Amino acid sequence: MGRSPCCDKVGLKKGPWTPEEDQKLLAYIQEHGHGSWRLQRCGKSCRLRWTNYLRPDIKRGKFSLQEEQTIIQLHALLGNRWSAIASHLPKRTDNEIKNYWNTHLKKRLVKMGIDPTTHKPKNHALGCTHPTKDLANLSHMAQWESARLEAEARIVHILKVWQGTWARAPTTSNRIKDVNISFFNQLESPTSILNFSDNTIAAVGMAAMVHENSSSFNNNNCVGKMGCSLYGDDQEEGKGIMENSPAISMHDHVSPSSSTCCNNIYGAAADSLRFPSFMDGFAAADLHLLPPHDHSGNALFEENKINYWSNILNVVNSPMGSPVF
């Protein structure tokens, strides 16, 4: 593993980019795509300029209140993992989020008497332990997200093995094969495990169930078999893992009929994983807000989500010295 010589090469320009250079880079990307970074700048600099500035799908300008809240919450859970945080904020780059955190949000938290590293009130960090409900909630969120990340890491591992198995042993059912092909297509190049999960856990459930092709699911059976399909032959183990994964803990909403089972699980999974997924999980798990899925839309769920965000808003905007998180 050699170190990249990068910008210390003689003859390569450094410093701010000029509009002419931007045009040159854009023209180069249009012709060659964004994979080969060799101009009169070092490749690293070109790539950075493209990913942080020139890319057309980048949203610039002020962060919305919701984006701010998401950053604060994600930072509480993930720490300085800017790329992971950025994966939950469409069109924002990790660099931009990092800058915004360092220049705005961090200071704001400090001003409010909150340790920006631990997200706990300063006096709490000093040993004054009167954890508030919000603090307990955050702790719960952290555990929840931690468990979810762990489960997802396992899923990724198993799926890789599983993918190999499918490649070697094609199924007799074209339908199953199609589902698996489209499912695995979603797994290509996940930008992060968080990102991956949002798009694919529901698909995991679907693929697993179609694979089972059963017409007689019951709640436990269904969840157990999903876990079994994903985690191997031990259905109990699979069931345990799946039940312990909040993202997939929707078996309360599963009805006995197979089609409803599929619809409900898929719908519930999709809902519980919708951006920002961990928030939904938190709201559902901690505030018992997970609404019944009545096939007539998600109005109740959306309302609860709004309530949840209002609560966060109140907490964040509460007067200085109030317990936050």
Add this chain to the structure above:
DNA sequence: AAAATTCTCAACCGCATGCAT
């Protein structure tokens, strides 16, 4: 109006990792 200070954010740095040779 000018100097000093603070703020912002694009860009750079250094490290880790993966891949090809």
Add this chain to the structure above:
DNA sequence: GATGCATGCGGTTGAGAATTT
């Protein structure tokens, strides 16, 4: 296995803008 390079990531810097004195 060693080497060279590309890529990704998080920390840091510094020039220019904005604000204050």
